[in-house]
């Protein structure tokens with residue numbers, strides 16, 4: 001596999017051809033859209049793109065008006081699902097500048113995802129350059145206040161061939177979507193449904209990879225959670241069906257009465273950058289964090305005894321969502337009386353303050369784009 005993608009190693013950086021949209025959204029229309037963007041339905045005027053084929057390696061880096069892809073019906077991604085993505089945000093600082101948060105970590109994870117899915121790994125410098133180019137040209141689309149510009153880098157296999165093998169051609173692209181504050185007036189605690197019929201990932205599978213296929217496989221369980229009146233699904237391990245893994249798109253933390261934290265270990269879960277940041281911030285302040293397996297039965301009994309003080313989910317989109325209630329076929333239980341706890345809210349504030357450039361950034365996580 002590696003040999004067939006060797007050409008990319010020569011292309012650590014690529015010049016981007018920037019072609020501004022001929023008919024960008026008028027400022028008044030943009031202002032209307034930014035007033036209440038919701039999540040993932042409003043898009044900026046441009047996209048960044050880079051192409052890969054075996055003869056040229058990564059080439060054709062460009063920023064242009066956002067447009068549809070022409071796709072042959074036999075395009076590989078439509079059949080065998082070689083698709084990976086990332087999610088990160090651009091934040092407007094009080095001084096009017098713009099921050100990215102740990103884009104190098106997204107670039108590295110994207111490369112790891114490509115390797116697991118037998119796709120051409122994109123040089124990390126090209127990944128970051130594409131994002132920065134798009135943020136610069138679409139900077140007027142970044143909401144102020146607690147809003148942000150959600151960036152969605154992704155890669156698809158676009159060789160036209162029905163044979164089952166790694167595609168010989170890929171498209172990498174970045175699109176951007178302004179998002180409002182996820183929660184107006186502080187995050188509302190979420191309720192989660194424990195999926196006992198469906199699992200998300202097995203050892204040796206793709207659980208640690210940000211690929212669309214993982215989401216396709218999770219949607220049935222998520223729909224079941226909604227049917228049960230819950231906000232989100234939480235998955236258990238695929239072998240013993242006891243150990244808590246993560247939600248459909250967020251990692252999970254537990255807060256104990258001795259002040260310590262625990263979170264499920266890496267392996268079959270997605271290695272969240274928010275998860276990693278919380279572990280780092282906690283350890284910085286002397287809070288012990290264990291990355292260790294935790295069973296659903298233990299969770300239930302620790303919640304009942306009061307040993308467990310809080311639980312929360314975390315990810316780029318919502319930052320931190322306190323978990324107020326857990327529902328399962330074996331009965332429901334609440335955590336912290338169903339309310340948001342101080343530890344979850346404290347980490348949320350610490351992270352958000354760093355992201356928006358309001359707090360010192362000891363690990364140099366933010367990157368100024370503007």
Ligand SMILES: *Cc1c(COP(=O)(O)O)cnc(C)c1O
Nearest residue numbers: 249250251270272273274315316
């Ligand atoms: C993206 C994602 C997360 C959160 O990762 P962040 O880097 O913190 O945004 C957690 N779980 C799954 C399944 C994901 O796809």
